[in-house]
Amino acid sequence: MTVAGFLYPGHSAEDDYPELSGRLGSDIDLRVVHTLMREDAHRVDALLDVGGADVLAEGARELRELGADSVVWACTSGSFVFGWDGAREQVAGVREVAGTPASSTSFAFVNAARHLGLRRVAVAASYPDDVTSRFAEFLGEGGVEVVAIASRDIITAAEVGHLTGSEVLEFVSRNDDASAEGILVPDTALHTAGILDDLEDRVGKPVLTANQVSVWEGLRLAGVEGPYEGLGSLFRVDAPAGTVVLDD
Structure with a gap:
């Protein structure tokens, strides 16, 4: 069983994950851990707080205990708002706490x-x-x-x-x-x-789309290869056309 873990802020469209999981087969488990969202706002200051190191570390520890094989910070705006270098540092922090390969939706x-x-x-x-x-x-x-x-x-x-x-x-x-x-x-x-x-x-x-690429990234980091049907072109193409930008 492959367990891909996702840090998801608050509650909005987390039901996308069980829907996607149902199309991936019984040997894949998508685990979602909800992280703290002190303020729900697509505003730079609020997004910097949503993606704060303390918030993500708490969720990463929980996913580590759940046996996740990879972890993705499943929040686009809460990652790219930090800029390229800041987003890399953010992922590095998650990786260190979770003890697994890690990424974020922006890099995905x-x-x-x-x-x-x-x-x-x-x-x-x-x-x-x-x-x-x-x-x-x-x-x-x-x-x-x-x-x-x-x-x-x-x-x-x-x-x-x-x-x-x-x-x-x-x-x-x-x-x-x-x-x-x-x-x-x-x-x-x-x-x-x-x-x-x-x-x-x-x-x-x-x-x-955001939840689609997050799941694809989590599976990629966990070593799971497609193809899978019903999930768009991304899951049907089984050989990368280029080099990934964040894989350490």
Whole structure:
């Protein structure tokens, strides 16, 4: 049994994980530990607190006790807001406490884009503009060019979690760009597990979403290889097209 562990802030779309788990088979266990969210806000100061070392260390210790083979900090904005170097330090802290390979959703997006050979992408984010811009900057640091960017300007994760599948499909397809090789949809508070193939069918290109890439990253770090069906192009491509950026 492979156990992939996920540090998940608060409660919004954590039910994506059992839904994804159901498509991966009985030999894989996705363990979610909820971390402290003192304030639910897509605001830089609040996000820096959400991703604080003390908060993540507490959850990492719990996942270590649960026997996790890998740990992912499953929060996009709570990782990229620290910048590239700060996010690396954040992951290093989780790795040290958990005693396992570790990563975060932000690095998972870069690794997943490289895996699929995506060099130019569009971003369709639930965040306010200033937070979305930080995500685009982070992707640029990882060698992924953002050719189009859209923000839905939602402040709280709780509100994001209430968006319906049809609303997500419409928002993502409306903000595609002809020059983009794929579309990235950050925010682990967004429910997307049930519409991954629908998203790609709608836009005709790979779509990467936050909980999807988090699970893929956790399995990759634990040494689990696909392919798996029903989880988008990311899980169907079983050979990486590029080198991952964070694997130590």
